[in-house]
Amino acid sequence: MVVFKNVLSPRQSEIMTNALDLAKTAAGFASNQSAIEPLVAETKQISNQSYFGSQLSPADEQALFNIYLQIEKYLMTADPIRTFNKEELRNKASVGLRSRLENYEHNLAPLANQLTV
């Protein structure tokens, strides 16, 4: 029955509740992985540091939000086969996660960008 359910229903739209899954899922949409290789490597590094089942530290979550925003920008502007839109990508995040992401985007990301400049 699982086979039939899989065939009959629209693609299972998984809702991500943590920043690590959100960044990994967004990376999976990139048709050319080599274009986002440093971001994928950074995500793996954070994933390896945080052991299974543990909560992400606020610093890790912010780092992953930063990675996600860069992948999102790549998907919306530079993916060679498809143009994604922000809404369809962010719909993959739970309400709480999306609110933390947008809070980071509006308040902390500009600061982080200023520091790197």
Place this chain on the structure above:
Amino acid sequence: MVMNTTFKTVLAVTFVTLLGYAVSFLIPAPPSWNDTSLAFHTTLANSVLYTLLHVGAAVLFLSGISAYKAALRSAYVKIASGIVLVGGGLAQVVFLNIFDLIQTPWVQYGGVMLPFVVAGLAIYFGTRSMAALIGVRSVLRNIWFVAPLLIVCVIIVSLLPHKPSSLPELVFDISNAISGWDVVLYAASLGLVLKMRTHSGAHYASAISWLAIGLTGSVFISTYILIGTLLSGAAPAGILVDSIVAIGGLLYLKAGYSFARTKEL
């Protein structure tokens, strides 16, 4: 139960395929047919079955293209055209035989082989465009590598020893050369698709894997037909060939379905 457009397309393809299969049994055998009526109907029905499976696969490939950029749409159209030509080309051979059209100019002047020549090219150029789009680096993308390889293989195949054939030697050699042509182009496409599999994101993994499986089927079928022809002096026919070609169509159908589903996030 929610049914999405892709699944409705699968249902429509399945319905049309089964309908075509059933209707084939209602067509009267032509006077020129010199075997049993059952043999006529099963031969016709099987060729209708695998033609419609290949056409259905192409429809599914094309049903997902709206989500993609123009360059990928063009690659999809090439691959889908190639798949239609594979099924249509095989079916026309059956139709020409059972309706005794072997003496028509289309067959006499080699037009009958044209779909197979174009199918290999369309699928190769489609996968090559896809590979180029996502930045796959491979010698198989290089036309200056693939074209000489193709020419060498075609020459070798046409020079291979074989059982005597009822066809003129030149026609027999050309038909084998075209099978060799397809083996090389499908194998080159398969190599590119496997490279794409490692290069693209998890979202496309299933679709690309199924395309690779479909192409493996095409390499197998073309090789089987080539070896069978060389060993017996005539192109293999019958339930075994019909079955593997129908399975090949099903594999492309699954690949088309998986590609159509990649438009959903």
